[in-house]
Amino acid sequence: MDQIGIIGLGYVGLPLATAFADAGHPVVGYDIKRQKIERLRAKPPMVTGVGPADRAEGVPEFTSNPERLRDCDVIITAVPTPLTETSEPDLSNVRSAGRTIGEQLRPGTTVVLESTVYPGATREEFVPEIERASGLSLGDDFAVGYSPERLVPGEERSLRNSVKPVSGHTDAVRSELMDLYESVVDELYPAPSIESAEAAKCLENAQRDLNIALINEFAMACNGVDSLDYEDVLSVADSKWNFVRYSPGLVEGHCIPIDPYFLIERLERLGRSASLMREARAVNESVVDFIVGLVEDALSERDEHIDGTDENRLLACGLAYKPNAEDLRSEAKRRLFDELRDRGLEPIGYDPHVDAADATAAFDLPMWSSLDEGDAVGVLMLTDHDEFPPFSFDDVAAAYSGRPIVVDTTRVFDERSTPGVIYRRF
Ligand SMILES: NC(=O)c1ccc[n+]([C@@H]2O[C@H](COP(=O)([O-])OP(=O)(O)OC[C@H]3O[C@@H](n4cnc5c(N)ncnc54)[C@H](O)[C@@H]3O)[C@@H](O)[C@H]2O)c1
Ligand SMILES: CC(=O)N[C@@H]1[C@@H](OP(=O)(O)OP(=O)(O)OC[C@H]2O[C@@H](n3ccc(=O)[nH]c3=O)[C@H](O)[C@@H]2O)O[C@H](CO)[C@@H](O)[C@@H]1O
Numbered sequence: 001m002d003q004i005g006i007i008g009l010g011y012v013g014l015p016l017a018t019a020f021a022d023a024g025h026p027v028v029g030y031d032i033k034r035q036k037i038e039r040l041r042a043k044p045p046m047v048t049g050v051g052p053a054d055r056a057e058g059v060p061e062f063t064s065n066p067e068r069l070r071d072c073d074v075i076i077t078a079v080p081t082p083l084t085e086t087s088e089p090d091l092s093n094v095r096s097a098g099r100t101i102g103e104q105l106r107p108g109t110t111v112v113l114e115s116t117v118y119p120g121a122t123r124e125e126f127v128p129e130i131e132r133a134s135g136l137s138l139g140d141d142f143a144v145g146y147s148p149e150r151l152v153p154g155e156e157r158s159l160r161n162s163v164k165p166v167s168g169h170t171d172a173v174r175s176e177l178m179d180l181y182e183s184v185v186d187e188l189y190p191a192p193s194i195e196s197a198e199a200a201k202c203l204e205n206a207q208r209d210l211n212i213a214l215i216n217e218f219a220m221a222c223n224g225v226d227s228l229d230y231e232d233v234l235s236v237a238d239s240k241w242n243f244v245r246y247s248p249g250l251v252e253g254h255c256i257p258i259d260p261y262f263l264i265e266r267l268e269r270l271g272r273s274a275s276l277m278r279e280a281r282a283v284n285e286s287v288v289d290f291i292v293g294l295v296e297d298a299l300s301e302r303d304e305h306i307d308g309t310d311e312n313r314l315l316a317c318g319l320a321y322k323p324n325a326e327d328l329r330s331e332a333k334r335r336l337f338d339e340l341r342d343r344g345l346e347p348i349g350y351d352p353h354v355d356a357a358d359a360t361a362a363f364d365l366p367m368w369s370s371l372d373e374g375d376a377v378g379v380l381m382l383t384d385h386d387e388f389p390p391f392s393f394d395d396v397a398a399a400y401s402g403r404p405i406v407v408d409t410t411r412v413f414d415e416r417s418t419p420g421v422i423y424r425r426f
Contacts (some may be wrong), residue, residue, distance in 0.1 A: 001026065003026060003068040003071055003072045003073050004020045004029065004076065004180075005029075005030060005072035006019075006020075006028070006075075007078065007100065008030075008077060008093075008097065008115075009030075010078065010080065012115075013029070013078035013079075014040075014045060015158070016159065018059075019184035020060075020183070020184055021059055021060045022056075022058055024183075026190060027061065028060065028061050028068045029048075029060040030064065030066060030068065030100075031062075034421065037063060037064045038399070041248070044059045044062070046274060049070075053292070066100045066103065067102045067104060070104045072111070073179075074112065074180060074424075076097060076108045076147075077097045077098075077112065077113050079094060080113040081115045081116050082372075083261055087261050089265055094121065096129075097126075097273035098126045098129030098130045099129050101129065102130040105136055107136060108141075109143075110144040111126075111130060111143070111145075112144070112147055113144060113146050114146075114148065116148060116259055117146075118199075118263060119198040119202070119263075122146045122194050123169075126144075127144055130144075130233070132235075139169065144169045145166065146191075146194040146197050146198055146387065147166055147177065148165055148196065150199055150204075159184060160186055160323070164189065165188070166188050166189070166191060167190075167192075179421065199263065201259065201353065203263060204259075205256050209259075209260050211244065212246050212248075213236070213284050215230075215248050216287055220286075222288070224426075230400065232343075234247075249410060249426070250332040250333065250409070252322065252323040252333060253329055254327075254329045255331065257281070257331060262283075264277050264278055288332055288335050288339060291351070292336065292343070292424070294426065295340065295343075295345070295380060295405070295407050296343065296422045298378070299377065299422055300424075301422045302378075302389070302403055302405060302422055306388065313345050314345045315349075315350050315378055315379045316349055316365070316382055317379055317381050318383025318384065319349050319350075319351040319359050319362075320353050320354050321333075321383070323383055323384045324385055326355070328358055333382070334380075337364070345377070347365050348365060348367070348374075348376065349365045350368050350369070350395045351383070352390070353385055369381070371391050377398055377400055377404060378405030378406055378407070379391075380409070380420065381409045384410035384412055389413055393413065393417075393418055393419060394420065396421050397419065397420025404421050404422070405423075405424070406418070406423050407424045408426070409425075409426040410426070411425055411426065
């Protein structure tokens with residue numbers, strides 16, 4: 001059994017480490033965050049949902065000592081690939097992981113990148129760092145592969161049951177990697193090249209972004225046009241066999257709002273157009289301003305001065321980036337709350353799905369566990385969890401002074417009768 005090293009023990013790396021350990025491989029899980037390593041050592045993650053239930057679960061060795069990677073036959077890298085302030089790919093973690101690998105690399109090792117990157121990045125950014133730090137050469141001394149991750153944390157799309165593309169710098173390397181990944185994934189797709197696998201990952205998410213952008217553009221355009229309700233239109237269009245249904249809303253999370261920029265950057269650097277992908281991002285990012293506009297419109301009907309006092313609290317319901325999730329990664333919500341604060345409002349969080357301390361840290365806002373921990377101007381419904389709405393218009397009217405506003409961005413309320421509240425919906 002090959003010894004596997006995993007670099008980066010986050011949403012992607014940790015399930016991989018436990019899956020390979022489940023499958024019987026000796027696994028070294030390495031992360032630069034010492035606290036994370038201590039946590040993992042104290043309470044190893046036993047539930048992977050990946051290995052067959054009847055197989056004895058193995059536990060990876062968790063370490064922040066890079067020298068433990070030296071004996072690994074295959075080293076898989078799953079470090080974050082965020083954007084810079086100006087929405088350009090930030091591959092600094094990939095380069096630094098490459099250096100760590102290079103410093104420990106033995107000839108004969110195969111190195112795999114799983115982080116989402118633009119096409120060309122594995123060969124142009126990752127491999128050179130490994131070669132520089134090791135003095136070894138790709139092909140002669142070590143092999144490289146790229147395999148994008150498609151798992152969605154907390155959903156039925158686990159590592160095992162999502163089709164996983166695998167590529168290598170030669171066909172033989174790809175075959176060797178497919179034999180390895182077969183132990184933890186049911187279905188693999190042999191990608192013709194490293195670059196095709198890198199690009200496919202970005203394109204998949206750029207396509208989703210574009211599809212949602214079309215519906216967002218249309219739904220925002222329908223706002224205030226009495227004869228045109230986007231939901232009615234979607235229900236009619238959906239009766240056609242090849243219409244694909246999406247819902248308008250904030251596009252959040254760690255993949256869909258970010259990955260298109262990887263492809264945009266590479267295409268534009270090649271002097272090619274990526275205007276549609278750029279436009280889709282711009283439309284989806286503009287939903288923040290649209291929601292702020294709905295809040296302002298509702299408040300203007302309330303006709304009260306916004307002066308930044310306690311009465312200007314607004315209860316933001318649903319902080320997770322998508323329904324029924326507990327994941328708080330949302331640049332859009334961070335921007336939305338900043339915009340609301342700029343207008344003298346004080347957003348307060350409410351979300352039974354998320355850890356309150358994590359939410360406070362993520363968005364710099366206090367959390368309430370019920371509607372009526374204090375007075376507020378109203379509620380802003382953001383993420384459509386199954387149990388939402390957790391309160392009725394009557395509850396909101398009773399909880400707050402004056403006529404409170406209800407701004408419903410996911411249409412969780414039935415708008416036919418809105419006694420006691422000022423109602424606006426996306
Ligand atoms: N989260 C997902 O569902 C998902 C899905 C598909 C693809 N991806 C991609 O996978 C990659 C990893 O994402 P994630 O969500 O697992 O990230 P994450 O932030 O959850 O975890 C990454 C881990 O890497 C560690 N790390 C950073 N730099 C390091 C280094 N130089 N050496 C060792 N450890 C280092 C961090 O401490 C962290 O623990 C990203 O490129 C992401 O776009 C993520
Ligand atoms: C379809 C799928 O499996 N995708 C995955 C994706 O998972 P995800 O969880 O990040 O993506 P989504 O489910 O697309 O949600 C993103 C945001 O868009 C909002 N949204 C969605 C649909 C809609 O009709 N209207 C919307 O407004 C939604 O609320 C949320 O905020 O990431 C993984 C990591 O890369 C990928 O493997 C993979 O592609």
